[in-house]
Amino acid sequence: MEQAISKKRIYLSSPHMSGKELKYVHEAFTTNWIAPLGPNVDAFEAEIAQYVGASEAVAVSSGTAAIHLALSLLGVDKGDRVFCSSLTFIASANPIVYQGAEPVFIDSEPETWNMSPEALQRAFQDAALEGALPKAVIVVNLYGQSAKMDEIMDICNQYDVPMIEDAAESLGSLYKGRASGTFGKFGVFSFNGNKIITTSGGGMLVSDDVEALKKARFLATQARDAAPHYQHSQIGYNYRLSNILAGVGRGQLEVLEERVSARRAIFKRYYEELSVLPGFTFMPELRETLSNRWLTALTIDEDEAGVSVSDLLSILSAENIEARPVWKPLHLQPVFKNNKYYSHSDHLSISEELFNRGICLPSGSNMSEEDVDTIINHIKSTVLMNQEKVGLINT
Numbered sequence: 208m209e210q211a212i213s214k215k216r217i218y219l220s221s222p223h224m225s226g227k228e229l230k231y232v233h234e235a236f237t238t239n240w241i242a243p244l245g246p247n248v249d250a251f252e253a254e255i256a257q258y259v260g261a262s263e264a265v266a267v268s269s270g271t272a273a274i275h276l277a278l279s280l281l282g283v284d285k286g287d288r289v290f291c292s293s294l295t296f297i298a299s300a301n302p303i304v305y306q307g308a309e310p311v312f313i314d315s316e317p318e319t320w321n322m323s324p325e326a327l328q329r330a331f332q333d334a335a336l337e338g339a340l341p342k343a344v345i346v347v348n349l350y351g352q353s354a355k356m357d358e359i360m361d362i363c364n365q366y367d368v369p370m371i372e373d374a375a376e377s378l379g380s381l382y383k384g385r386a387s388g389t390f391g392k393f394g395v396f397s398f399n400g401n402k403i404i405t406t407s408g409g410g411m412l413v414s415d416d417v418e419a420l421k422k423a424r425f426l427a428t429q430a431r432d433a434a435p436h437y438q439h440s441q442i443g444y445n446y447r448l449s450n451i452l453a454g455v456g457r458g459q460l461e462v463l464e465e466r467v468s469a470r471r472a473i474f475k476r477y478y479e480e481l482s483v484l485p486g487f488t489f490m491p492e493l494r495e496t497l498s499n500r501w502l503t504a505l506t507i508d509e510d511e512a513g514v515s516v517s518d519l520l521s522i523l524s525a526e527n528i529e530a531r532p533v534w535k536p537l538h539l540q541p542v543f544k545n546n547k548y549y550s551h552s553d554h555l556s557i558s559e560e561l562f563n564r565g566i567c568l569p570s571g572s573n574m575s576e577e578d579v580d581t582i583i584n585h586i587k588s589t590v591l592m593n594q595e596k597v598g599l600i601n602t
C-alpha cells in the first residue's frame with residue numbers, strides 16, 4: 208500500500224507566505240477597506256518605490272496590466288512597432304497587440320540570456336532605414352538576471368526611443384548596484400503566485416515620471432474625469448490592486464531579501480552538485496550584477512550528457528517533481544508566426560538554442576534541503592546510468 212501513496216509534489220515555484228501578511232490583511236478587514244484602493248495600496252506603492260529607488264509606484268492587478276499601461280502612456284497605438292525580447296513569457300508581448308501595435312522580436316545573447324544588443328542594433332538600423340522606428344522597447348530580465356542595461360540603454364538613447372523594463376521576474380536583483388526595474392522610462396513587477404514574492408495576483412508600475420504615473424492611476428480606474436457624476440473623455444481600464452492583496456504584498460516585501468538569499472542558496476546547491484556533470488551549463492550571472500535566481504536554469508548538451516531535457520523532464524515528472532523547459536521564444540509561437548525577428552547573428556539564434564537545451568529546476572524558497580537533494584540525486588543517477596551505458600557499449 209505504501210506504493211499507492213503518491214509522493215509529495217515538489218513545485219517549480221510555489222507561494223511562500225511569511226505570516227507577516229495576515230497583520231495587514233486583518234487591518235483591511237477591521238477597517239473595512241475591501242476595495243481596489245486604501246491604506247495598504249498606498250503603503251505598498253510607497254514601500255516598493257522606496258525599496259527599488261524609484262520616485263513613485265502604482266499598484267495594479269497584474270504585471271501584464273502594468274506593461275499595458277506603460278505602452279498606453281508612451282502613446283503606442285495602431286500600426287506602431289514595439290521591439291520586445293523574444294525569450295520570455297507571452298505576457299511581455301501581449302499588451303503590444305492589445306494596443307493594435309506590432310511586436311518585433313529581438314534575440315538573446317549568451318552572457319545573460321537576455322536581449323542581444325547586437326540584434327537590437329540591427330533592428331534599429333533597419334527600422335531607421337524604413338523610417339519606422341519603434342515607439343518603445345520592452346526588455347526582459349529573465350529568471351532574475353538583468354539584461355545588459357548599459358549597452359541596451361545606449362542604443363535606445365541613440366534613437367531616442369523609451370525603454371520599458373519587464374522586471375516581473377527580477378524584483379530584488381541588482382545591476383551595478385542599482386535595483387532591477389529602475390532602468391527604463393517605466394519598470395514593471397509582477398506578484399503572480401509563482402513569482403519571488405506574491406499577492407496571489409498583482410503587479411506594479413514604477414517610474415521617476417510622477418506625472419505619467421498620475422495618468423497611470425487615472426487610466427487604471429476607468430479614466431474617470433474629475434466630476435461628481437461619472438464622466439469619461441477617454442477609454443480606461445479596471446486595473447487597480449485590491450487593498451486586501453496589497454496587504455499580502457506588504458508582508459511579502461518585508462521578507463524579500465530572505466527570499467532572494469534562499470533562491471540563491473538553492474541555485475548554489477544545484478550548481479555545486481550538477482555543474483560537474485558532462486554537458487551541464489548553468490545560466491551565467493553577468494559581472495557586476497546580482498540575480499535573484501528566481502528560477503535555477505541550465506542547459507544540457509545531450510551529446511555530452513547522454514540525456515536530453517525531455518528525458519529529465521519525464522523522469523522528474525514521474526517522481527512528482529515539476530520542472531519546465533526554458534520559455535519557448537515568442538518568435539516561434541504560432542500566434543506570432545508572421546512577426547519579424549532579429550537573431551543574435553546571421554546564423555546564430557541564441558534563444559532557439561536555449562529553448563532546445565534549457566531546463567528550469569524547482570527553485571521555490573520554501574523547498575527543504577531534502578527536496579533539493581532529492582532532485583539532485585534523481586538527475587545525477589540518470590546521467591551516471593546513461594554514462595555507464597555508453598561506457599559499456601564502448602568496451
Ligand SMILES: *Cc1c(COP(=O)(O)O)cnc(C)c1O
Pocket residue numbers: 268269270271272295296298299347373375376396397398399409410
Ligand atoms: C509573470 C510575468 C509577466 C506577467 O505578470 P502577471 O502578473 O502574471 O500578469 C510578464 N513578464 C514576465 C517576464 C513574467 O515572467
